[in-house]
Amino acid sequence: MRLQFTYTTLLILLTSVCLGGAVPLRANGAETADRTDDRELGAVANLISCSDGAQLLGLAYLRERPSPEGVKEVDVMVRVWGGLPAGSHAVHIHETAACQPCSAAGGHFDPGPHSNTNPDGNHPFHSGDLRNIHLNDKGGGLLSMVTSRVSLSEGPLSLFDEDGSAFIIHVQPDSYCPDGVVAGCAGGARAACGVILPTR
Template sequence: MKKIGLFLTFAVFAFIISACNANKDSTPQGDEEAVPVSGHTPVSVNVLNTEGAKIGKASLSETKEGVKIDLKAEEMEPGIKAIHIHETAKCDPPDFKSAGAHFNPGHREHGFENPKGFHAGDLPNIEISDKGTVNVSIVAPNVTLQQGEKSLLDEDGSALVIHEKADDYKTDPAGNAGDRIACGTIGK
């Protein structure tokens, strides 16, 4: 009986500690190594600037944790930038408005810190180095490359869009991230 009581006390303590740690940072992180799901071919995305020139490439692959986005780009303005998945696979320069709004099959508001959010296409900010380059991996846990409601490869595809400023993670519809400065189409 003592062992059961000790076990229950430990289980409750572990649950409380994990709940406290879960609230420390509500922004999903992409630092964990995503485990690839076998049998799925990565999707290659060319990233264009506002002049329509290729400045980078992203590779999207299905993992057990969600879609892993490996992004490498250059010739960008240094600083913290928002990156989002948008609803349509169209990247018409110079403003990339053809990509539509954020990918949002759940019809929620924008932002990890918004109590009515967040969009499935919301992603953590990225940092462009002083040399104008970025090399980052992000896991988007609420989307898939497989068929279904949250598929980035639906009938009209989707787009990866980088904005001129950081996402504030709370302001609907786009986190006050400013203009769209780079875009890549995600399609079959």
């Protein structure tokens, strides 16, 4: 029986990751997991403060599964427990698995064929564009959504391309750039970053 994607499921999976389930990346960022079977694929990211490059502010979890129509869909869950101001913050998947410093994550994940990773210039049309997370007065919040713009398995939308991918949470909310190219419209400065790692 397929597991429902519930918060309990997340906790179980995150616990397994904490116990050593994550598969490390090779030096070039390519993941090493065996993708030849049909088990569901998962990935996690530790969300680290861009201010000091050390404080753990939250976790992100991804799970790929087939939709009822057989299309690859990815469940996205982002949990932040503190360290960021209350209010809305942009959340995206950026194009490179690097967070030291947070600018190393590059632009927004957008593999093409007409790739434009400029955060403000091609927004909200990137493959890695997600929704805002809303944080309460204590800095806690949860984002739960589904996207079919990315995959964990091999293919043209895979987050595990040559240089991997990373989550970024921004200081400001994402306006989704209704007026086109406007500096900062996609959330501005970076507040937290997490390299995306496969869970097996």
